[in-house]
Amino acid sequence: MVDFGADIPFVQHLGFTLVLFDGGASVLGYTPRPEHLNSFAVTHGGACMTLLDVAMAVAARSVQKDMGVVTIEMKSSFMRPAPGDGSRLTARGRLMHRTASLAFAEATIYDAQGQACAHSTGTFKYVRRRPHEAPADAGDADHAPDRAIPTD
Secondary structure (H helix, E strand, O other): OEOOOOOOHHHHHHOOEEEEEEOOEEEEEEOOOHHHEOOOOEEOHHHHHHHHHHHHHHHHHOOOOOEEEEEEEEEEEEOOOOEOOOOOEEEEEEEEEEOOOEEEEEEEEEOOOOOEEEEEEEEEEEEEOOOOOOOOOOOOHHHOOOOOOOOO
């Protein structure tokens, strides 16, 4: 398993694993748990979109690992249900183009049989990473946990 290079609590909560993070490409693995399913007992679209988003972001970051990215826009298409039967899903991301400040990427989720379940394209903005900060004192406005990440 490869390190994401950043602490991403939601990704940890969902249990995504990083297999490839290099040269404009990413591969992530994900085994949906019962609480990640919708009422049809398949993987919830929101979980799939998160996997696609992360796969694209990681692909974008793989060419400049000291930078972070934030999602500017994302379009997703669902081709078939992503199984919720405990089988593993694989997301493959690819950096299609980049400028000094933007990345254009795509990602596809495949089921255990190699069939495409969902596909996304997205635009991401490169941002400087903030140094890791210790938990803030409640009265410290400069380190408030809900402070927005600057994107300019």
